[in-house]
Structures are given as C-alpha cells and as structure tokens.
Amino acid sequence: MQTIKADVVIVGAGVTGAAIARELSRYDLQVVVLEKEADVGAGGSSKANTAIVHAGYDAPPGTWKAKLNVRGVELYDQMCGELEVPYKKTGTLVVAVAEDQVAHLEELLERGRINGVPELEIIGRERLLQMEPHINPEAVAALYAPGAGIVNPFELTVALAENAVMNGVQVFLSQPVTDIVVEQGQVREVRTPDYRVETRFVVNAAGLYADDIARMVGQDDYYIVPRKGEYYVFDKRFGDLVKRPLFPVPTEVSKGILVTPTADGNLLIGPNAQNIEDKEDLATTPEGLQEVLSGALSVVPDLPLRHRITTYAGLRNVAMPGNDFVLGPVPEVKGFINAGGIQSPGLTAAPAIAEVIVNYLAEEGLELKPKASFNPERKAIRRFGEMTMEERREAIAQNPAYGQIVCRCETVTEAEIVEAIHRPIPATTVDAVKRRTRAGTGRCQGGFCTPRVMALLVRELGMPWEEVTKKGGSSRYVVGKTKDLLLGKVE
Incomplete structure (x- = not known):
C-alpha cells in the first residue's frame, strides 16, 4: 500500500466532486480525488440525469437547492464556455x-x-x-x-475533472474508500485498497454512498435513499x-x-x-x-x-430527513465536509456547491493561496461529425486517422477515440470512450463499433483483449481466444 500526502481529499468524482476539484485547483494545494468506479461520472447517480440546467422555481425557498440552483445558472455560461x-x-x-x-x-x-x-x-x-x-x-x-x-452532463463531468488535473489535481480511479482515520477529533488519513492518503481535510461527495462515508467518521444523522x-x-x-x-x-x-x-x-x-x-x-x-x-x-x-x-x-441520491443537499462540516470531526444528497437540481447547482464547499474548507482552517498558473480553459475533442466538409478535409490531411470512421451512427473517427484514450483522464473502458466521443450511442447502440473501440484500447494501452471492459471491474467482453476455448484452456 502506497502512502501519499494531500491537503484535501475528495471522495467521489461525479459532477459534484469534479466541480469541487476544479474549484480547489485554483489554489496552491495538493488535491486528491478518489473514485470507486473506473471513470469519472460513471456512478449510478451520475446516470440519473435528464441533463437539464433548471431555472430554480421548483425548490422550496430557503433550501440549499433553491439558493444554489439560481447561483449555478449564473455560473453556467462562463463555465461551459471555458471548458468547451x-x-x-x-x-x-x-x-x-x-x-x-x-x-x-x-x-x-x-x-x-x-x-x-x-x-x-x-x-x-x-x-x-x-x-x-x-x-x-x-x-x-x-x-x-x-x-x-x-447540457451534456457526461462531457461536463469529464471536462471539469480534466481541467482540475491540468491544474495539478490527482485523480485515482477504481479506488473505493475503505476507511477514514480520525484522531482526537481531526481527520488524519483516508484509505483505499491501494493507497493511504495523509490529509487534514476530506470532502464527502460520494453520491449514493455519502452516508456510508459519513459513518466512517461517526456521523449518522442522515441517510441516502x-x-x-x-x-x-x-x-x-x-x-x-x-x-x-x-x-x-x-x-x-x-x-x-x-x-x-x-x-x-x-x-x-x-x-x-x-x-x-x-x-x-x-x-x-x-x-x-x-x-x-x-x-x-x-x-x-x-x-x-x-x-x-x-x-x-439511474439512481437519485435522496438525503433523509430533509430531502435537501447536505452541505457543511461535522462539528465533532474537524476537517470533514459533506457534499451529500445531491439530487436534482444538483447538476445545475454543481459549480455553486463547489463555491460553498471551498468556503467551508477555508472556515475549517484550509489556507487558500491563489495559484498564479491556474488555467480555466480546456479544449474539447473536435467532433468530426460536426465539422464542415472543408474542415474534414483539413483534419484528414493533418491526421489520416480522421479518415477512419469507427462509429458510423455518430460519425466518430479513430482520431477522436485515440485522443480520448490519451486525455488528462484517459478513457480506458468502452463506456469511458462512449462518454467522451459518443461512439456507441447511436441507433445500433455499439453493435458495429464496440469491437473496433476495443481494438483501439488494446492497441493504444497495450492491454490484452481479455482485459478490455465495458465499465471496469469484471465487466469483460472477452474470456479468451476461440482456439483456447476449444482446446479446454479457458474455464
């Protein structure tokens, strides 16, 4: 088990965790994000999303939902413009x-x-x-x-996380949090199967599992439905x-x-x-x-x-009692900040939630020194399907891989998929490629392009076919070679 140090650990890399990570990357801090899935924005609550930036008329006045929905809308134009x-x-x-x-x-x-x-x-x-x-x-x-x-919620989550990484944040995928060490009322360490992260501040943005993470520090006054x-x-x-x-x-x-x-x-x-x-x-x-x-x-x-x-x-994470966002510190545990119960309008409120959480961290004692090198901009993958004919000719002339169509339904090229595999947060599964490029989201739902996407993952990452997964873990497509199966070499 490797030991690393961080000023802040964020548990969860959905849109909330990614937005908080980007906001913290504005400051001279060592920030670590721990995500149990094989990609950012891949959890069950991230899927429960109608992709709407809500106006803010639905939430009861005075609630976190009401206040942060309206503030979130104010931030969206600039945020999405910077992140393309x-x-x-x-x-x-x-x-x-x-x-x-x-x-x-x-x-x-x-x-x-x-x-x-x-x-x-x-x-x-x-x-x-x-x-x-x-x-x-x-x-x-x-x-x-x-x-x-x-908005495209999957691309937004990826973009927020990528921009955070570009500004120095570390993201560790397939790392579920197994324990949080608290000594004398102060957060000291976060543990995963592979890492021990020494830290004084933890942000709980664990979506459906926010209540489980909270219980690791002794908080039991809310639960997630x-x-x-x-x-x-x-x-x-x-x-x-x-x-x-x-x-x-x-x-x-x-x-x-x-x-x-x-x-x-x-x-x-x-x-x-x-x-x-x-x-x-x-x-x-x-x-x-x-x-x-x-x-x-x-x-x-x-x-x-x-x-x-x-x-x-998908699954919304509803915090009870109260059915509102659960934001803020735990009085008995210094350095532990909740960002739980983030259901609708959570996508809209995400950038505003990030502002609130950073303010809470400052109140808890985190020193916020602005980073002179912070860059808020992130370039998106250029979509071949949205280019003019002249732009397509120029793209193919510069990179012939733009001339190889991998996903016919969405007109996604080899060049786009290869770029997705080598971005600041690499796409290492078929679903991760889909979230970044839309390969597999068309009418045939990957019937044509899935083997071709797998082949590119094998080629670019140097992994065996048997290790390519749909979404990480045991979601493998291939168990072995046909010849080995016939010879009884595959169980």
Whole structure:
C-alpha cells in the first residue's frame, strides 16, 4: 500500500466532486480525488440525469437547492464556455393540461420569484402551441422559464475533472474508500485498497454512498435513499420534435416525466421515481418503462414510439430527513465536509456547491493561496461529425486517422477515440470512450463499433483483449481466444 500526502481529499468524482476539484485547483494545494468506479461520472447517480440546467422555481425557498440552483445558472455560461462543453439555453415549460392545474403553475411562479429566478411567466394556450406544435392539444397554459437550458452532463463531468488535473489535481480511479482515520477529533488519513492518503481535510461527495462515508467518521444523522429513474432515448431524427424540455405539473417526489431534446440532438423521455433499497440496482423494468411512456405521452401524444433506440436507469441520491443537499462540516470531526444528497437540481447547482464547499474548507482552517498558473480553459475533442466538409478535409490531411470512421451512427473517427484514450483522464473502458466521443450511442447502440473501440484500447494501452471492459471491474467482453476455448484452456 502506497502512502501519499494531500491537503484535501475528495471522495467521489461525479459532477459534484469534479466541480469541487476544479474549484480547489485554483489554489496552491495538493488535491486528491478518489473514485470507486473506473471513470469519472460513471456512478449510478451520475446516470440519473435528464441533463437539464433548471431555472430554480421548483425548490422550496430557503433550501440549499433553491439558493444554489439560481447561483449555478449564473455560473453556467462562463463555465461551459471555458471548458468547451455543449450548453444550450432553450428555456423550459411546465405544462398544465387542465384548468385545475393552473393554480399550481401560479404557485411555482411565486416560488420562483421568491427564489430569485428571472423572467418567469405563465403563457396561454395560443402562444404555447406556437412554441411547441407537438404538445398535448388539451394544454391550457404553461410556466415558461427562459433562463433554463440543456447540457451534456457526461462531457461536463469529464471536462471539469480534466481541467482540475491540468491544474495539478490527482485523480485515482477504481479506488473505493475503505476507511477514514480520525484522531482526537481531526481527520488524519483516508484509505483505499491501494493507497493511504495523509490529509487534514476530506470532502464527502460520494453520491449514493455519502452516508456510508459519513459513518466512517461517526456521523449518522442522515441517510441516502436510492430513487430509481428510468428513461427512453429516441433516434436523433426526432431530436427537434420539441424545442425545449417540457415538464408536466410536478408531484411531491419528482418534477415529473418530461420530454426533452438533448444537447447532442436526441429526444429523451423520463424519469419515473421509485424508492428502492439496492444502491447498485440500475435495471430497467417493464412496469417502470410503461410508466415513463404513459407520462410522456400525456405531454406529447405523437411520440415516435417505433424509433426508441435504448433505455437506461439511474439512481437519485435522496438525503433523509430533509430531502435537501447536505452541505457543511461535522462539528465533532474537524476537517470533514459533506457534499451529500445531491439530487436534482444538483447538476445545475454543481459549480455553486463547489463555491460553498471551498468556503467551508477555508472556515475549517484550509489556507487558500491563489495559484498564479491556474488555467480555466480546456479544449474539447473536435467532433468530426460536426465539422464542415472543408474542415474534414483539413483534419484528414493533418491526421489520416480522421479518415477512419469507427462509429458510423455518430460519425466518430479513430482520431477522436485515440485522443480520448490519451486525455488528462484517459478513457480506458468502452463506456469511458462512449462518454467522451459518443461512439456507441447511436441507433445500433455499439453493435458495429464496440469491437473496433476495443481494438483501439488494446492497441493504444497495450492491454490484452481479455482485459478490455465495458465499465471496469469484471465487466469483460472477452474470456479468451476461440482456439483456447476449444482446446479446454479457458474455464
């Protein structure tokens, strides 16, 4: 076991942990991020994401969710611009399909104004149908929030983490935290299977497992309830069926099953909301998917059901009691800071949460000396599929690997995948390549490109085929060579 030293250890590399890491990289500090998965943004809570930058009208006034949602929106333009992450200000609509739902829109409008959300308004049926021709013809009104938008959450998480690494942060993947040593009320050490990290400050951004990490230092005043959400993804040909995210009137447990375009051009519907016990249960269910379909059809009746290309599920991490973000220090343990219970609007609030956590660290005694060499910018992988014909010719002339199409559905080239494998946080699994390049996200869902992506991982990383995984751990595609199998050399 290797011993290393750090000023701050961040547990978890979802969007929250990555945002905190980037914020801390502005200062002259040794920061270590420990992530149990084989990639950043790969946990169950990262998947429970509709990729919406919420306006901020839904959260109860005075909560962390309300305050940090609005602040997060203020930070998004600059953050995504610096990191070259796709972000579109589309606005959102909460749609009332009956007169008795209009009162709820008025409640949301008032709540939004209290929370400080700008430009909210309730629009009537005529304007609503002009804005969204495919909406339920029974719709009578909608709450319009022009400041909301859509983002690529997976690329955002990768971009935040990459920029943090570029500025000196160390990220250790496949390293679940097994223990936190506290001596005389002060954090002293964090342990994983391979490392002992000596530190005085720990930030708990462990998503679904934030309560388990908190218990390692004796905190037991909150627990995480996994809340499953299931989704359908539709072919890109129908990505413009709606122009912006369309919500139904929300319920007590969820913002409802919505219909939304994605930043990458697909159409997405979901999620439902079901509290479960297993924090690793990412399975979709027939009943859940039918609930998603029924809910989405009540908003947009003419969904192109024959053009669904995949389903998936993720888990929101709901902190109880309180159902709010759990942010701040533990009075009995100096140096331990929580950033737990980060469910919706956590994606929106992530940069604002990072600001809050850094302030708490300073209050706990961490010295923040600005780093003169900090660079907030990160260059994205150039997407061949988005280039003009002239740009494509120039790219191929400079690097012939741009002329080799690996993923036909998304027009992803060998050059893009090779770059992803050698970025500041290398893509070492098939899913990691997918998150960075979209190879495997198209209509055939990797049926054509998966073996080709595997071949590039083998070539670039020098690993045997048997070690290539979908998402790390034991998720291997290949058990051995056919000849060895026939000869009985493979169990």
